Amino acid sequence: MKPILFQYRSRKLHAEDIAFIKALIDHHFHRGRSYISRELCKSWNWMQPNGQMKEYAARDLLLRLEEQGFVTLPPRKRPKNNLKPKIFDQIPLFVKRIREGAITDNQSSKRPSGELPLGLSSSSLPLPW
Numbered sequence: 457m458k459p460i461l462f463q464y465r466s467r468k469l470h471a472e473d474i475a476f477i478k479a480l481i482d483h484h485f486h487r488g489r490s491y492i493s494r495e496l497c498k499s500w501n502w503m504q505p506n507g508q509m510k511e512y513a514a515r516d517l518l519l520r521l522e523e524q525g526f527v528t529l530p531p532r533k534r535p536k537n538n539l540k541p542k543i544f545d546q547i548p549l550f551v552k553r554i555r556e557g558a559i560t561d562n563q564s565s566k567r568p569s570g571e572l573p574l575g576l577s578s579s580s581l582p583l584p585w
Contacts, residue, residue, distance in 0.1 A: 462526065464517045474526050485530050493518060
């Protein structure tokens, strides 16, 4: 029985599998990670039930093998885009009022009591009860 060097999901990888992946990476190093993962899917006939290749699983396997030191992947062609800070404009969608009619916003002291920002009328706001 061959020793299992690495297990990913239910797939057990032996020395021959890792050697095949290394050869695939060396042969297609200049084409990039996505191409290598697609070729791996084709070679192993790694398909989803809908007929699409399991590209995400193949990419994840390659990354995990690199983390463990089994393979060296080519550098990324594009930087990671999921590390950028998310910036959302802070636009109030509604204004919360106290029963007396004053706006609970800290800046409401500059407005006369009961006046709504952004030209909203009290009839356009949903009632909280």
